[in-house]
Amino acid sequence: MPNTLVDIVTRYTDAQPAQSPVETPVPGLTFLRSDHRKHPSHLIFKPALCVVAQGAKRSTFGGQRFDYKAGQALVVSVETPALSRVVKASPTEPYLGVIVEFDLTVMREVMESIEAPPRPVSSVQHGVFVTHFQGNMADCVLRLVRLIDTPKAIPMIAPMIMRELCYWLLTGPHGSEVAGLVLANGHAERVIRAIHALREQFSEPVRIEDLAAIAQLSPSAFHRQFKALTSMTPLQYQKQLRLLEARHLMVSGAANAESAAYQVGYESPTQFSREYSRMFGAPPRRDVATLPATAA
CATH class of the missing domain: 2.60.120 (Jelly Rolls)
Known part of the structure; x- marks a missing residue:
């Protein structure tokens, strides 16, 4: 065989x-x-x-x-x-x-x-x-x-x-x-710890100073090394996490567009819809209507 x-x-x-x-x-x-x-x-x-x-x-x-x-x-x-x-x-x-x-x-x-x-x-x-x-x-x-x-x-x-x-x-x-x-005391590993913290609290307002403290770096050094590691800024990273989670909530039927926006940390449904359309190419309701439930 x-x-x-x-x-x-x-x-x-x-x-x-x-x-x-x-x-x-x-x-x-x-x-x-x-x-x-x-x-x-x-x-x-x-x-x-x-x-x-x-x-x-x-x-x-x-x-x-x-x-x-x-x-x-x-x-x-x-x-x-x-x-x-x-x-x-x-x-x-x-x-x-x-x-x-x-x-x-x-x-x-x-x-x-x-x-x-x-x-x-x-x-x-x-x-x-x-x-x-x-x-x-x-x-x-x-x-x-x-x-x-x-x-x-x-x-x-x-x-x-x-x-x-x-x-x-x-x-x-x-x-x-x-x-x-993978080194426990390396710069990258400390930045990864900050990424995990951001991942766990992505719906909360992000403060670069708090993330930098986790990484034991100055805010400017943290911002630079975060971007070197992920190719995006902490705010861009958080935005993508929020929009991906909102999409998951809507596709799974756990929330409509407005409630999903609030659950992932947006205060304005209008801003949510605008940024969602920019990332996925269509407004939330229209985008989710084209996706199978398996996408959740």
Whole structure:
């Protein structure tokens, strides 16, 4: 039986009634599939390795655009809103993707156990980059995916493969960038803590001074490093979180446009509608009417 990454993802998604993304029995492992090129969609990327097995994709984080295709992977080290689209797919050769979510605690443990760990870069780098998907890293992902066929082995083997994957990322060509994002006392890690605080309280008014204090930086340095990491300002980041959550509330039927606006922190429904239209290309009611419930 064929056992390549494309073969396994195709076989598994063929057998699933659910639309993409498709969850697997392996914790943190998700498959993506699209038989057609897609319009851009707004979503929140979590820290993960986003592998393209077949086809091609484009993701935009703030002002930074990343194109990646079969044989490449997008590495996301910080939870960030983005605009993403499938740019190469067809019914005969669908877009196939594999998402492996990172556990930054495990990443940190692996780094601490490396005899000569990578030296983190001195300044905060962008939390997203594209890398070639080959060699040991590709072997790890293939073995992780193959575990789907031996579910009893998943609890024992999957954590070991995940640790190995972290090792190859940390000792690979982008090891210094990854190291800067997992060190408990690094600038990037402190900025990430502030991002988590913003994420948890996105409906509240944001004060740069408070976020900077969490990151142990001056407001100007924090603003600069936040933008370096996410390609957007804290206010832009918060706005995207608010609008994505409002869209989720409306699509799921939990709120109408006005109540969703207030729930995510807007004081003016008019301002909400204006900014929603700018981000999604249509006013809230019209946009939500075109979306399936699965978009929630």
